[in-house]
Amino acid sequence: MQAVIEARELTKSFGSFIAANKLTFDVMPGEIFGFLGANGAGKTTAMRMLCGLSIPTSGEARIAGFDVYTQTEKIKQNIGYMSQKFSLYEDLTVKENIRFYGGIYGLKIPQIKKKTDELLHELQLTQEADKLVRELPLGWKQKLSFSVALVHDPKIVFLDEPTGGVDPITRRQFWDLIYYATSKGITVFVTTHYMDEAEYCNRVSIMVDGVIEALDKPSVLKQKFNVDSMEEVFYLLARKAKRSE
Amino acid sequence: MWIVWKRYFIYWPEKQNVASNVKQLFIFIQKEFKHVxxxxxxxxxxxxxxxxxxxxxxxxxTNEIKNSEVAVLDAAKTELSQSIIQTIDASTYFDVRYHIQNTKQAETLFQKGKIKAVVVIPVEFKEAAFAQQPNDIQLITDASDPNVSTTIRNYLTTILNSFFAEKNKQAASMQIVPEVRMLYNPELxxxxxxxxxxxxxxxxxxxxxxxxxxxxxxxxxxxxxxxxxxxxxxxxxxxxxxxxxxxxxxxxxxxxxxxxxxxxxxxxxxxxxxxxxxxxxxxxxxxxxxxxxxxxxxxxxxxxxxxxxxxxxxxxxxxxxxxxxxxxxxxxxxxxxxxxxxxxxxxxxxxxxxxxxxxxxxxxxxxxxxxxxxxxxxxxxxxxxxxxx
Structure with a gap:
């Protein structure tokens, strides 16, 4: 099977500071790939390169088969993105948000209408369609934000600490949505600080000081380091870090 | 360089068509209006x-003078001096509020901030029955705000000048009286x-x-x-x-x-x-x-x-x-x-x-x-x- 994310020695440096150093990994279609690392380990830099937001210093990467140097426009068409901040417009209604994001992804008006009905139904938000996003509870905003990131049926969705500041029950529900998305063949690339979430991933990589120190299934990693939880694996690796923030 | 070249030339046809770009822009602009x-x-x-x-x-x-309150000290008490006072009072710029008897009173009024200027028509004005010179009249202004003071002086002088010009015309004087026109903003x-x-x-x-x-x-x-x-x-x-x-x-x-x-x-x-x-x-x-x-x-x-x-x-x-x-x-x-x-x-x-x-x-x-x-x-x-x- 062809990987949807292929990174080969992907490097980004700012002057003499190497933020991401020779990252090499593959992510398979339909996989949930956890991208872990302490603050300042280089996660965000790596993610920005994969999203086509910043041009790598060296190395190669293909996202959904498109080159990160020359085909950023194609990449953008094929990925979705959601960050901790939920990225919805608080002063627009649920419907208007969906319409706007559908619009900037170039969906046609009938497509947007169809998508809106689908999403509202799936999220059981039909009643709230004309409410301002501001008035929704946090958990709903988060789900809506995730669905909006998928409005253009991307192959891959990048989630940057999507569950920051959310209670455990809502987090659990959010992961149900993630599983549902992968069941439809979408690949999920997720960064998180919660180690219980790391356990939900098919495979995780742990970045320390710009380098990927470990990459495997959570069960294999636990075995390798001879510990019971991902929390301990992360701790063993991350404490070696020399740089912070 | 190569990448830039490729971006502009090789991928050119792959860019989205204009119509869909316009639609995207339209949706975005619509959103901005909603924000506003x-x-x-x-x-x-x-x-x-x-x-x-x-x-x-x-x-x-505004830096213009409107209805500034002035006092007059009319020592001459002639028909001429009366009509001068009336002319001043009639203008929109000034309002003759006080008729005083001596400069002492003027001082008090100035100190209380009641007036902006005093017009003094001296006794000699009577003798100089032919007095056609506005110079014979004394103007005292409150110069604590120099701009206002200057403006008031100018306005008063203008009013007096035109008053005498009018009189002189009747007396067929040979004096040269400039006729001032304020262009573009005649009412200042x-x-x-x-x-x-x-x-x-x-x-x-x-x-x-x-x-x-x-x-x-x-x-x-x-x-x-x-x-x-x-x-x-x-x-x-x-x-x-x-x-x-x-x-x-x-x-x-x-x-x-x-x-x-x-x-x-x-x-x-x-x-x-x-x-x-x-x-x-x-x-x-x-x-x-x-x-x-x-x-x-x-x-x-x-x-x-x-x-x-x-x-x-x-x-x-x-x-x-x-x-x-x-x-x-x-x-x-x-x-x-x-x-x-x-x-x-x-x-x-x-x-x-x-x-x-x-x-x-x-x-x-x-x-x-x-x-x-x-x-x-x-x-x-x-x-x-x-x-x-």
Whole structure:
């Protein structure tokens, strides 16, 4: 099977500071790939390169088969993105948000209408369609934000600490949505600080000081380091870090 | 180099068609309008600011003299002196409130701040029955505010001069009496000078503030990230940010003009089209400044502070509507050249008050065009560089 994310020695440096150093990994279609690392380990830099937001210093990467140097426009068409901040417009209604994001992804008006009905139904938000996003509870905003990131049926969705500041029950529900998305063949690339979430991933990589120190299934990693939880694996690796923030 | 070349040539046909780009822009612009109309603060800024400024500058902050209270000391008590006093009282500038008997009383009135000037008609005025010289009359003014004092003196002298000129005409005097005409603003209304200034000030502030704040807000909310990850191009983000505010600012301009015509009784002498055209140029310049601010501002408050404080003072001081630029030190005069509102103020004054055509403002319009162009290029570049990081 062809990987949807292929990174080969992907490097980004700012002057003499190497933020991401020779990252090499593959992510398979339909996989949930956890991208872990302490603050300042280089996660965000790596993610920005994969999203086509910043041009790598060296190395190669293909996202959904498109080159990160020359085909950023194609990449953008094929990925979705959601960050901790939920990225919805608080002063627009649920419907208007969906319409706007559908619009900037170039969906046609009938497509947007169809998508809106689908999403509202799936999220059981039909009643709230004309409410301002501001008035929704946090958990709903988060789900809506995730669905909006998928409005253009991307192959891959990048989630940057999507569950920051959310209670455990809502987090659990959010992961149900993630599983549902992968069941439809979408690949999920997720960064998180919660180690219980790391356990939900098919495979995780742990970045320390710009380098990927470990990459495997959570069960294999636990075995390798001879510990019971991902929390301990992360701790063993991350404490070696020399740089912070 | 190779990558750039490839981007422009090889991938050219793969770019989306124009129609869908236009639709994307339309949806984005629609969204911007919703932001504006749903935010009471923005609306207040848009319509409250011009209204209060027009009222403030038009009525309260004028440097003209209206109904100044004066006292007269008529020692002559002749028919002539009486009619002089009546003439002064009849003018809209002065109101003869007190008839006093000695200069001592004048002193008290001045100290209490009751009067601005005293007109003294001496006893000798009686003897000089042929007194045709206004010089024989003494004017005492309160010079604690030198500007007001000078203005009052000028007004009073003018009134007296014309009074004697009238008398002399009857006496067929050979004296040369200059007939003064105040061009373009015959009634010497302060508002005539202030309105073009207020238009420049308000447009400048509203444009820079709206555009910078609206972009910084997206950064703060995290929505900017999503826009950048989407296939929507950065240049389009800029266009769809500036286009709505351009339209709103044009509307705002019309609003200010209507206010000035209805509230302040101003009439637009020149071509309205030229006025709107020049304003459009100035609006684009201001929006570009806002864009530039948004690339450096960290938060909405930050953007607001920079646009308000950073723009308000130079615009007020260096535009020329409050203090004449010719009287400034050379350094400030040079500095005023880079203030866009300075040029816009000249255009708008020439077109609105003097009714001059394009031939008389093309130089200023050229300067504004150049400024708009440079600012746009710099801010778009800076905007894109920031995104690359």
């Amino acid at each position: 109309f749903r935010d009471r603060k923005t609306l207040l800024m848009l319509f409250g600011m011009p209204t209060t400024q027009i009222i403030l500058f038009g009525f309260a902050l 209304k302060g508002a005539f000078n202030f309105v073009p200034g207020v238009i420049s000030l308000v447009l400048m502030l509203v444009c820079t503030m709206m555009s910078s704040v609206s972009i910084v807000r997206e950064k703060e909310m995290g929505t900017m990230e999503i826009l950048l990850v989407s296939p929507f191009k950065p240049l389009y983000i800029i266009i769809s940010k500036l286009a709505p505010y351009f339209l709103i600012s044009i509307f705002n301009l019309v609003f200010i003009l209507v206010l000035s015509v209805t509230l302040l009784g101003l009439s637009i002498k020149g071509s309205v089209l030229l006025l709107v055209l020049a304003s459009a140029l100035f609006i684009i310049t201001s929006l570009a400044i806002g864009l530039l601010i948004s690339t450096t501002a960290k938060s909405q408050q930050n953007a607001m502070m920079i646009s308000l404080l950073g723009m308000m003072l130079p615009t007020m001081l260096l535009t020329g509507f409050m203090f004449p630029i010719e009287n400034m030190p050379l350094g400030l005069q040079m500095l005023s050249n880079i203030v866009p509102s300075r040029w816009f103020f000249i255009i708008i004054k020439n077109v609105m008050l003097k009714g001059l055509g394009f031939m008389h403002v093309w130089k200023e319009m050229g300067i504004l065009t150049l400024m708009a162009f440079l600012l746009l290029v710099v801010s778009i570049r800076k905007f894109k560089i920031r995104l690359q990081e």
